[in-house]
Amino acid sequence: MQHLSIDLGTRSYPIYIGAGLLADRALLERLLPQRNVLVVTNDTIARLHLPALLRGLGDRSVTTHSIPDGEAFKTLDTLDTIFDALAAAKLHRDAAIVALGGGVVGDVAGFAAACYQRGIAYLQVPTTLLAQVDSAVGGKTGVNHPAGKNLIGAFHQPSGVLADIATLRTLPPRELRAGLAEVIKYGLLGDVAFLDWLEHSLDQLLACDEAALEFAVRRSCEIKARIVAADEREHGQRALLNLGHTFGHAIESATGYHEWLHGEAVAVGLLMAADLSSRLGWLTAGDVGRVKSLLERAGLPTSAARVGAARMLEFMTMDKKVQDGRLRLVLLSRLGEASLRSDVDATKLHATLQQFAGP
Amino acid sequence: MQHLSIDLGTRSYPIYIGAGLLADRALLERLLPQRNVLVVTNDTIARLHLPALLRGLGDRSVTTHSIPDGEAFKTLDTLDTIFDALAAAKLHRDAAIVALGGGVVGDVAGFAAACYQRGIAYLQVPTTLLAQVDSAVGGKTGVNHPAGKNLIGAFHQPSGVLADIATLRTLPPRELRAGLAEVIKYGLLGDVAFLDWLEHSLDQLLACDEAALEFAVRRSCEIKARIVAADEREHGQRALLNLGHTFGHAIESATGYHEWLHGEAVAVGLLMAADLSSRLGWLTAGDVGRVKSLLERAGLPTSAARVGAARMLEFMTMDKKVQDGRLRLVLLSRLGEASLRSDVDATKLHATLQQFAGP
Numbered sequence: 001m002q003h004l005s006i007d008l009g010t011r012s013y014p015i016y017i018g019a020g021l022l023a024d025r026a027l028l029e030r031l032l033p034q035r036n037v038l039v040v041t042n043d044t045i046a047r048l049h050l051p052a053l054l055r056g057l058g059d060r061s062v063t064t065h066s067i068p069d070g071e072a073f074k075t076l077d078t079l080d081t082i083f084d085a086l087a088a089a090k091l092h093r094d095a096a097i098v099a100l101g102g103g104v105v106g107d108v109a110g111f112a113a114a115c116y117q118r119g120i121a122y123l124q125v126p127t128t129l130l131a132q133v134d135s136a137v138g139g140k141t142g143v144n145h146p147a148g149k150n151l152i153g154a155f156h157q158p159s160g161v162l163a164d165i166a167t168l169r170t171l172p173p174r175e176l177r178a179g180l181a182e183v184i185k186y187g188l189l190g191d192v193a194f195l196d197w198l199e200h201s202l203d204q205l206l207a208c209d210e211a212a213l214e215f216a217v218r219r220s221c222e223i224k225a226r227i228v229a230a231d232e233r234e235h236g237q238r239a240l241l242n243l244g245h246t247f248g249h250a251i252e253s254a255t256g257y258h259e260w261l262h263g264e265a266v267a268v269g270l271l272m273a274a275d276l277s278s279r280l281g282w283l284t285a286g287d288v289g290r291v292k293s294l295l296e297r298a299g300l301p302t303s304a305a306r307v308g309a310a311r312m313l314e315f316m317t318m319d320k321k322v323q324d325g326r327l328r329l330v331l332l333s334r335l336g337e338a339s340l341r342s343d344v345d346a347t348k349l350h351a352t353l354q355q356f357a358g359p
Numbered sequence: 360m361q362h363l364s365i366d367l368g369t370r371s372y373p374i375y376i377g378a379g380l381l382a383d384r385a386l387l388e389r390l391l392p393q394r395n396v397l398v399v400t401n402d403t404i405a406r407l408h409l410p411a412l413l414r415g416l417g418d419r420s421v422t423t424h425s426i427p428d429g430e431a432f433k434t435l436d437t438l439d440t441i442f443d444a445l446a447a448a449k450l451h452r453d454a455a456i457v458a459l460g461g462g463v464v465g466d467v468a469g470f471a472a473a474c475y476q477r478g479i480a481y482l483q484v485p486t487t488l489l490a491q492v493d494s495a496v497g498g499k500t501g502v503n504h505p506a507g508k509n510l511i512g513a514f515h516q517p518s519g520v521l522a523d524i525a526t527l528r529t530l531p532p533r534e535l536r537a538g539l540a541e542v543i544k545y546g547l548l549g550d551v552a553f554l555d556w557l558e559h560s561l562d563q564l565l566a567c568d569e570a571a572l573e574f575a576v577r578r579s580c581e582i583k584a585r586i587v588a589a590d591e592r593e594h595g596q597r598a599l600l601n602l603g604h605t606f607g608h609a610i611e612s613a614t615g616y617h618e619w620l621h622g623e624a625v626a627v628g629l630l631m632a633a634d635l636s637s638r639l640g641w642l643t644a645g646d647v648g649r650v651k652s653l654l655e656r657a658g659l660p661t662s663a664a665r666v667g668a669a670r671m672l673e674f675m676t677m678d679k680k681v682q683d684g685r686l687r688l689v690l691l692s693r694l695g696e697a698s699l700r701s702d703v704d705a706t707k708l709h710a711t712l713q714q715f716a717g718p
Binding site for chain 2: 076079080083084087088090114115116117118119140142145146147148150151152153154155233234317318
């Protein structure tokens with residue numbers, strides 16, 4: 001079992017990474033003192049992992065609430081069903097939510113915890129690679145709006161994150177690959193040595209080698225923890241974690257959140273960020289080729305040909321990083337180092353959009 | 360013009376109280392640096408006060424969004440219409456909401472500001488007495504849920520409060536009286552000299568005397584500011600501000616939020632808290648008579664005969680102050696001093712419920 005912590009003063013919390021943690025009663029006792037719990041999950045995850053978690057939760061009073069699976073259900077309506085479940089179980093401020101599932105479950109359940117009775121505790125128990133390395137860590141919660149992804153939400157830190165590597169063995173291969181897009185993101189934005197390691201270890205990761213996955217999750221969380229601790233509410237460098245995401249969100253919004261997995265859209269977004277960075281003279285064509293080849297080896301898409309440049313730009317201007325009407329983009333000053341730019345040449349941006357999203 | 364401030368470290372903000380502040384451009388320039396603004400209001404208030412506010416907002420880019428009037432519309436659905444308006448106006452994190460109206464407008468608009476893009480700035484411009492002395496101050500925002508009032512919400516402090524006393528002249532008398540219930544609450548829970556002053560000045564307040572209203576708003580805000588500064592997120596003494604509210608919320612919930620004004624339900628709640636306090640030996644019958652007489656002189660109700668004790672108790676157990684299954688009530692240790700109790704004798708509570716809410 002690996003252990004690290006997110007250093008946020010009174011809102012600090014631990015992340016535990018390892019195989020078989022779901023049923024670890026002693027660990028759950030430490031992370032979750034609350035006796036009354038609502039587990040938010042979905043039917044697929046519940047079938048696979050709820051029995052182990054219930055063993056871990058021991059003699060607590062537990063109610064389970066399933067929400068529909070998929071980004072298309074990350075809505076205010078789904079959120080409202082969680083409020084109904086919390087009220088029906090007569091839970092109060094001293095109760096906690098446990099979010100058992102992927103990014104959708106974690107984001108919506110975390111947002112419910114942020115709003116119910118103006119804020120109750122919650123524990124993140126991510127069961128997808130994407131959630132373990134990204135969405136479960138850092139306190140961003142929320143739902144989508146027709147005008148944009150995660151447009152409605154709150155910063156609400158969990159009281160802990162429990163990343164059980166064993167759950168990744170039950171992931172559909174497509175979801176494992178989507179999670180690898182976020183892992184690759186950390187190498188690109190914060191640690192070129194980790195990027196090297198990923199190029200060497202990709203086959204082991206794809207084969208669900210436990211030690212490789214544990215290291216990948218841990219290193220990703222470390223990079224994220226460092227950035228979040230320095231800028232919890234995204235006034236500055238936390239925006240770097242959105243490398244590839246302004247492009248990726250636009251792909252998801254333009255296609256209605258059901259065609260693309262989040263990580264797949266991010267994969268294309270990472271390559272677009274690399275491409276635009278090379279047009280601006282910061283990366284070499286070789287660097288871009290390296291990114292593309294790693295994404296391809298991971299089985300991830302590298303173009304969004306049918307979306308269209310104009311439509312992508314429309315959604316990009318609704319992005320939360322827009323400031324004073326200027327589009328701000330996270331780009332790569334070199335492999336392993338990202339920077340936030342609001343002065344990107346419109347012609348070069350358009351060239352990248354056209355190349356990857358079509359006319 | 361009076362001026363005080365809520366001392367909350369980096370979240371501190373000023374409250375301005377006076378006649379004619381809505382159109383004060385210099386003041387608004389200081390309170391609201393944002394250039395892009397969504398004004399949330401309702402049709403009645405817009406007709407009366409929007410023109411003055413628009414003069415005050417000067418050359419900003421302003422969009423106006425009306426929500427339906429009344430507590431019954433303090434819902435997630437209404438909240439969603441504000442998100443739609445924010446997105447349609449393409450507002451970003453650097454925009455602000457201005458809440459122009461009573462408690463419903465302020466609570467819903469403030470909650471929208473808390474959630475949109477995970478939090479944008481907002482200015483409270485309360486136009487009812489109740490909102491000026493209570494709901495606009497202290498950062499509690501939220502909406503109702505069928506299972507309870509304000510069950511869904513956030514702590515999100517405004518960047519300022521602008522209480523224009525002149526707007527109170529346009530209030531229906533019933534709403535002015537409802538606001539006086541909250542003013543009387545401050546005397547009861549925090550300052551017996553203010554209670555004396557209210558007994559002497561009630562006729563001037565009911566006649567909308569400007570100086571009397573300005574003092575009443577200022578003194579109420581001072582008492583609230585002191586308590587909120589000491590306990591922003593209601594871990595302890597902030598709960599004292601809920602004097603009369605556990606009973607009052609139950610009346611509102613049981614009657615579906617359309618029959619009673621919030622302040623009217625609080626008035627009955629204040630008297631019930633006084634009655635129960637006297638049953639516990641803390642107040643004299645004379646004290647209770649004094650509270651009842653002041654409420655009656657203010658034209659406020661002093662019983663909720665048709666609600667029923669059992670139904671009230673049911674809603675009271677959903678209250679946010681319930682902890683470890685124990686009902687916590689704010690009672691009066693003497694006139695001018697409240698205290699939070701979780702050890703109230705069930706028989707005595709039931710006697711109070713029966714006396715004021717019927718069997």
